[in-house]
Amino acid sequence: MVLLSLTASHHELDLDALERLSTGSLSVGRTVVGSCRPVQGTVVISTCNRFELYLDVDAPLDGDTVRHATRHVAELVAESSGVTPEAAAASFTVRSGTEVAEHLFAVASGLDSMVVGEREIAGQVKRALAESRADGTTSKTLELLFQTASRTSKRIGRSTALGGAGRSLVAVGLDLAGRSMRPYPLSRAVIIGTGAYAGAAVAALRARGCNDIRVYSQSGRAQSFAASHGTGAVGVDTESLVEALGDTDLVVSCSGARRRAPGPTAEVVPGAEASLAYVLDAASVARARDRAAARAGDEPEPDALVILDLALHRDVEPSVADVEGVLLYDLASLTTHAPATERVVVDQARAMVRDAAALFEETRMGRAADAAVVELLDEAEREVAVEVGDALARLSAELAPHGQVPTASDHDEIARSVRRRVHAALHDRIVAVRATALAEARAAEAAVVRGAERALRAVPVTD
CATH class of the missing domain: 3.30.460.30 (Glutamyl-tRNA reductase, N-terminal domain)
Known part of the structure; x- marks a missing residue:
């Protein structure tokens, strides 16, 4: 294997x-x-x-x-x-x-x-x-x-x-977003997606005091996610999402649910950028901002809309960053804002990882090593048998002039003594043989x- x-x-x-x-x-x-x-x-x-x-x-x-x-x-x-x-x-x-x-x-x-x-x-x-x-x-x-x-x-x-x-991408993103929007207890958030990151985002938002949270999903799971996490559900079509963005301070997008676009673009070679439709595009965001401005009337311009795109398969079209009044942070930009970790903490964790990996590998490769050890133990038992036979022969020669022979008790005592001495001397050989067998198995696998x-x-x- x-x-x-x-x-x-x-x-x-x-x-x-x-x-x-x-x-x-x-x-x-x-x-x-x-x-x-x-x-x-x-x-x-x-x-x-x-x-x-x-x-x-x-x-x-x-x-x-x-x-x-x-x-x-x-x-x-x-x-x-x-x-x-x-x-x-x-x-x-x-x-x-x-x-x-x-x-x-x-x-x-x-x-x-x-x-x-x-x-x-x-x-x-x-x-x-x-x-x-x-x-x-x-x-x-x-x-x-x-x-x-x-x-x-x-x-x-x-x-x-x-x-x-x-530490998490969600935490880094929310900390960054918090610098450019109203305090979280006064803010409204929309989460795009219903997976693990969406759940983490809900928990992190609530920890910051934000309780006005709604969720959007193209998969149809928005209602069940909202019910289980105590949030509101936006809907399942683009218009409902655009409507929700009109009075939203923050969007956390983590669905990774880009789909093949209908029509001619669906014929583009699979994997090409143009063949994938974004969950949130620049036109939709611009329309949402226009609606927000129209509702505001003569009041001051609405606050900035902060969008965190945490999906590898980008949910948000990059040109959304060009829409006026929108701040877009994707994975690459969030990484640059990630906090540094103390070297000593990382070194301690990596040492624990190395120890756990070595133990796992020794267990996995142990079959080859165990076979070598068993062979060594069998050899030791053969040595014990020979030495016990020799010792009994000498004892028989000593007792013969007196008309006596070794008893079962004599046999057991000699066997225990010999086995104890042979196995005591065997410990270092077992350690060496096991290490050699493991090294050979690892070298063979590495060559493969x-x-x-x-x-x-x-x-x-x-x-």
Whole structure:
């Protein structure tokens, strides 16, 4: 078995490239498991700043199976997202062994996020595993990996200052918005979307004293979300949203629900920017601002409308920033305002991640090491048997002149003494053999993955 991850995040790609890569990502996990027999399981994490596939590959150590599976996955990602196979392959970082666990544990703990220490990612990692279970694409190894990631995240949250910092993209955005609008207790907010970020936004707004919150969704879930979160529902069509924006101070958009536009633009090559319709475009926002100005009459100009676009697949058309009286912050701009985290806190959390990853990997690779230890123990038992036989022979020779023979008690006492001495001397050898077996297994797996990474750069595959 080889544990493999293909990851692309805001560290390696700009957000536009990451958005194109992750388009259609929800179906990739099912497709990979269904079409590539060696892949025993897969979990996909697709968030506002990352697209990652974790693969459990049943492969021999010659690496051919892993290389083929890796190339195949890159082609499937390319097909689903509308990018070329070469672009998909070039976008991924390939990890294996301890690197896989260490990376995932860091992600789940918020150490790899745009806002270091953000807590929403822990829930997204858990949901990725839950979705994999629902699709029937997980495996025992991936279950253990992701469950350990969640436990590590919780432990870091409890044990370090990172967990109490309250950092998140939502918090950064609301802090930034608060500088340009009325106090939150006097403000009205509209949330676009009904997912995890929407729920986090409601909680964060209420914590700041804002209770006039409404939700909009094209999915039809606005009413149920409003009922469960105690908010108002705007509606499900564009006009109802535009009407709501006329007396709104803040929009938090986090649906990621851009859709293929009807008409001629639907024929554009999949993945092209022009083929995706924004949830909120410049014309709609301008119309809402005009209505707000008309209602104000001779009164002072309405306050600025602040829009936070937290979706990777942008909900809000970038040209909305050009509408008079509107302040638009997207993921890239919010990242520049993220607070710095103390180095000592990050180092403490990363040390915990490394320890957890090493322990996980030792457990996962333990079968090879255990086999070597069992062989050593069998060898020790053979040594014990020989030494006990020799000791009994000497005792028999001593007792023979007296007409006596060793008793069962003599046999047991000699066996206990010999076994105690042999096993005491065996401890250091067990530690050394186990370490060597683990190192050899890791080296073999690393060699396989290096070959897989080279093959990934060589897509497309035709066999």
